[in-house]
Amino acid sequence: MENKDLELLHEIAEFESSHDMEKDFKIGWSWRHVRIWPATLNRLFKEGYLENVFRSNSYTGYRLSELGKAIVAGKFSQETPRCEGAVCLPDNLFEDIIGHDDVKELLRAVLLAEKPVHVLLAGPPALAKSLFLWEIERACGEKAVWLVGSATSKAGLWDMVADRQPEVLLIDELDKMNAADTAALLSMMEGGRLVRAKVGRELDLQYEIRVVAASNRLEVLSPELRSRFAVRRLSPYSREEYLTVVRGVLVRRENTSPEMADEIASKLDGKTQDVRDAIRVARLAPRLGVERAVKLLLG
Numbered sequence: 001m002e003n004k005d006l007e008l009l010h011e012i013a014e015f016e017s018s019h020d021m022e023k024d025f026k027i028g029w030s031w032r033h034v035r036i037w038p039a040t041l042n043r044l045f046k047e048g049y050l051e052n053v054f055r056s057n058s059y060t061g062y063r064l065s066e067l068g069k070a071i072v073a074g075k076f077s078q079e080t081p082r083c084e085g086a087v088c089l090p091d092n093l094f095e096d097i098i099g100h101d102d103v104k105e106l107l108r109a110v111l112l113a114e115k116p117v118h119v120l121l122a123g124p125p126a127l128a129k130s131l132f133l134w135e136i137e138r139a140c141g142e143k144a145v146w147l148v149g150s151a152t153s154k155a156g157l158w159d160m161v162a163d164r165q166p167e168v169l170l171i172d173e174l175d176k177m178n179a180a181d182t183a184a185l186l187s188m189m190e191g192g193r194l195v196r197a198k199v200g201r202e203l204d205l206q207y208e209i210r211v212v213a214a215s216n217r218l219e220v221l222s223p224e225l226r227s228r229f230a231v232r233r234l235s236p237y238s239r240e241e242y243l244t245v246v247r248g249v250l251v252r253r254e255n256t257s258p259e260m261a262d263e264i265a266s267k268l269d270g271k272t273q274d275v276r277d278a279i280r281v282a283r284l285a286p287r288l289g290v291e292r293a294v295k296l297l298l299g
């Protein structure tokens with residue numbers, strides 16, 4: 001949460017404690033009472049800090065939610081995210097990702113840096129590339145936009161960025177992005193200037209965006225696109241890393257028991273380096289047993 005928002009919550013809490021909410025604000029207070037712009041209140045509501053007690057065409061009544069009160073009371077003070085550069089980052093960012101410590105450090109630095117540094121995570125399947133993008137999206141909320149190169153929106157990248165103005169653009173499967181969007185991306189990443197002509201009107205935005213992207217293949221990217229990124233190549237997991245990742249993913253995300261996770265990891269050792277294979281085995285093992293599931297799935 002940004003410091004600015006924290007200040008607003010404190011102001012709201014002060015307002016609530018200096019009035020009799022049950023008597024005078026049974027349907028909640030409105031923006032006029034707290035003198036905070038409606039759009040800001042709506043955002044705080046969407047983020048869960050306010051409750052919407054009443055809504056009509058002419059009145060929207062709010063009150064601090066339990067989460068809002070807890071934050072004002074400082075219950076989450078240790079978790080106050082770091083707010084620098086483009087975004088605020090919670091301490092538990094990337095908590096679900098096992099290993100990859102260098103990548104975590106790099107991405108944190110990139111997100112907190114004052115000026116953009118674009119990063120491309122490249123490497124074979126199932127190395128947590130998409131997971132990194134999701135985690136960033138989760139942490140950045142509306143400041144980030146996540147998109148898949150192969151499924152570009154009808155409006156196109158250019159219009160989407162102009163409309164939503166994200167601080168961080170997360171592009172999965174960058175190698176599959178179409179030519180028009182790639183051209184737009186090249187210009188956005190460089191000058192930070194976004195000019196588009198739309199129905200006879202030119203929109204000129206002075207704009208600095210940072211891009212974190214993922215791709216299986218590097219060879220298909222044009223040299224000028226590659227050059228705009230710090231390319232971070234992820235190598236396949238070593239045997240030891242594979243065992244640790246499989247154990248972690250199965251226990252935390254697939255509810256597999258630690259014993260069964262160990263059994264799956266050791267039965268797959270030498271057969272595959274793909275975490276997705278382990279997930280498939282874990283899902284079939286309760287019915288088939290680990291050994292049989294491995295045999296049927298991997299031959």
Ligand SMILES: Nc1ncnc2c1ncn2[C@@H]1O[C@H](COP(=O)(O)OP(=O)(O)OP(=O)(O)O)[C@@H](O)[C@H]1O
Nearest residue numbers: 096097098124125126127128129130131245249275
């Ligand atoms: N280090 C890791 N920590 C946690 N989960 C992992 C890790 N590595 C792989 N996984 C798991 O493996 C699966 C695949 O991960 P993800 O989709 O992020 O891979 P990817 O690198 O984007 O692969 P692709 O190139 O095929 O898109 C997910 O279920 C993810 O949870």
Ligand SMILES: [Mg+2]
Nearest residue numbers: 129130172214
């Ligand atoms: Mg992926």
